[in-house]
Amino acid sequence: MNCKITFIALTILMFSGHLTDGLMRMDLRCKCIKTRLNFISPKHMKNIEIIPRGPHCPNVEIITTLKKGKETCLNPEAPWVKMMVERILKRREDH
Structure with missing residues (x-):
């Protein structure tokens, strides 16, 4: 049950842009x-x-x-x- 809640929370953060801001876009912009x-x-x-x-x-x-x-x-x-x-x-x- 805890794994499922963690996965859902991480998915929501990723789609909201909070997690991707620090990890993904750092090297993908000028x-x-x-x-x-x-x-x-x-x-x-x-x-x-x-x-x-x-x-x-x-x-x-x-x-x-x-x-x-x-x-x-x-x-x-x-x-x-x-x-x-x-x-x-x-x-x-x-x-």
Whole structure:
């Protein structure tokens, strides 16, 4: 009897969105709501992550972690971002 009640409760939570919010949608949506267009010097960047478009998000996402620890989404259409991504990809090909 307890298993049946637990199953029903979990089913209700899942359909209401409370359980799926934390488990399912975390990786199934875009991480970047806003993007930054203005230039950031690479010397202020600690890391850069390029996330290709896919079923989770229709946009290419470029996220940099600044040396101060703040994550910032870069606009992939900005000319300076395009040039930086090309350099990164070229380095990866060379290695």
